Amino acid sequence: MKNEHAILPERSQSIRFSECSGDGSGIKCESESVSGAVSQRACVFCGARVVLNPITDAFHIVHGPIGCASYTWDIRGSLSSGEDGYRNSYSTDLREKDVIFGGEKKLAAAIDEVMAIHSPKVIFIYATCIVGIIGDDIEAICRNAEEKYGIRVIPVKSPGFSGTKKTGYKMACNAIMNLITPVELPEKTVGVNILGDFNLAGEMWIIKNYLRKIGVTVVANITGDAKVDDLRKAPTAQLNLVQCAGSMTYLAKQMEEVFDIPFIKVSFFGVLDTSESLLRIAYAVGDTETIQKAKAFIEEEKNRVIPLLNKYKKNLEGKKAAIYVGGGFKAISLIRQFSEFGMKTVMVGTQTGSKEDYEMIQHLVDEDAIILDDANPAELESFMKKMGADILVGGVKERPLAYKLGIAFCDHNHERKRPLAGYEGTLNFASEINLSMNSPVWETISQGGMKYV
């Protein structure tokens, strides 16, 4: 393979395109990034931090040098209905002498200092890259603090190098299990937990509202707009709904094992997925009445939303979409949404998609669509241009790249400004991509030929 698409030889197995390995034999994924690649991926700490961050009344102390706390300070757009503790940045800001003599004392003191200012119910202590290397026993410090203050102080083992972002999701899930596992299994209640929605732009609220309308009680939101006391009730739920499968399937499996809670995977992106998910939830937990309610609600929403979507459709039909997002599950939802809009997905990539995700993706896109795992900007540029993409859906690092290429963009990551979940989210999504693709700004910048006339 030639390097016209800016692909490292080691990367060729992580990319599927027609001239290369379009035999459907699978794509290399869930592996470490190649050294030297300009990867868009983050680390274990990042994965752990993003999953736990939305727990609004928890305190999050990042144990390490300042950077890890700085970069993750209130950047996720997870909304809260009350508490704000999680929107501040707490760190031990380790200095050279701490690295030499150990950071244990400083961490213990930092916990004391948080306790002097606030009365948290739970403190999460994130271990970053160097904590293990300098040998801090953060578990012991957490235990001591728990005894001293009678609150939960939970270690999150998340050195950046110890795997991929997905490993971080697991570490966060372990921390959640640590928090919610009771001494004795409680009585079951009627209701479900929502796993893997982080309430970006208020999406958790939309989903909860839908469930309320069809008569399904939500026990705990994990972790969007979560409160510690609600999380502790999670073991009593009868069913887990897993939305962000990449981050939360692991937790769902543990909860199934320990608390005997079955789970189903759901998606609230797009009319199809939302409707299907609501119906599946109704069947899974509900009696006839719930099912009836769900059907009626879906019908009502479809009747409301589809005519509005059709108005956008004439602007969107036939356009080509490129996707580069964190998880495979979201990519799948997006491909389905684009096809609802009459758009074609010509390139799709993820940072952490699994083998199953990629198999599903291959089924959903055309033969000639590009599929790539853990891509770099050069690859994204090359394939978007080759495929003539009209819009890229991605995150913060992809936005300026798309704009430099003159390609429209929609943030489907933590910089989304409007909720993109549920029926209204689908409308918002259509409106956003319409706005970006058909903004008058393209007229202005495409008048290149008129320059200096």
Place this chain on the structure above:
Amino acid sequence: MLDLTPKEQSERSALRINPIKTCQPVGAMYAALGVHACMPHSHGSQGCCSFHRMFLSRHFKDPAIASSSSFTEGASVFGGGANLKTAIKNIFDIYNPDIIAVHTTCLSETIGDDLVGYINDAKIPEGKIVVHTNTPSYVGSHITGYYNMITGFIKYLAEATGEKNNKLALLPGFVNPGDMREMKRLMTIMGVEYIMLPDTSGVMDAPMTGSYNMYPKGGTTISDIKDLGNCELTLALGELTSEFPADFLEKKCKVPYQTLPLPIGVENTDAFIMALNHFSKNEVPYEIDEERGQLMDILLDSHQYTYNKSVAIYGDPDTVLGLAQITMEMGMIPKYLVTGTPGKIFEEKAKMLFDKFGLEGCVAKAAADLFELHQWIKNDSVDLLIGGTHGKYVARAEDIPLVRVGFPIIDRYVHSYMPIVGYKGAIRLAELILNALMDRQDRDCEDEDMEMVM
């Protein structure tokens, strides 16, 4: 809402709340982006590189390119030598930069990676260059990383050939591309031939062209960095940022240096222009006199709106000191000056400024954080805040107008294109400050006090 800061202050020695700094590597990455056709390389876990690129992208609204050694468990046990070797090969094979600028991270520093050894052992293609600097995240701040990377370039590349080039070496300080452009404009007008390191203009403010250029047109060239060793003089702008590399260049290549504050405000810009004037021996052209005169005119016209207004300024040390200077020139009282970057010299310099303007009761603190500043403000408020985005919650909680200046600004556009240095930059700052104060007056005044003409 969004106000978790109690008025009562408690002793803190271990806990950092709401920092005004970040770690060394991001500064190193920014410096390396200011070298033409350079790939900044982060020798550590993947997250570092990803976070830094995101951080820079959010501020500049431009792609920030960098590669990572992508450390694994194995690398953290056995050292990152193999990772770096593979990385260097891959980067040259596929991204084809002219130069790779490696910086370390807390991880690679703590496990004791020997970068000099690794780079010596690496296969580097003919005509290509790899340089490095050590940027332990637990020392200093992003400002330290920035000047360490500049020093790294000088260390590897600058050489004195014995033949002077009659050029000025300009170290611009930790500033935006818009500031670097303004410095270059002033030097050109003053007839000064210069080499500026780094120069992120044309890189982090690259124009939209319809194609993505991994190495945009801007950036200091390698031959210019080499030629730094033949400069007559180094002008190190921002004493707490640029003196270290200037001193290194002097030691290595015997280029004498002069340090100056960042040219923010009247007096600091005067000093910069005078230094250029001394260097070039050219008359200061009318164009610059005119800009200075316009600034004087503006300060005079508007002084009643700024006189005795108190202001809290937070951010990077040299930027804060420069902003303190201009606010005092506008008759304001910089009641609180704080930086997250450690170093008592910041406090000493601030004290000298307070003394110079005969101000009492102003406080300056290094290694501070926004939580502490917020507590000070709760106990004794100010009329205005100046700093980056992260102060917006303080501004909201206390209902104080915020002028966004410095790094990072991740919630507004255009700022990185516009200078705060030079007389033009001072005029811009005056406009920003006046608008903030006067908009507030319009918003808050009683109906009967609402004035059409101000």
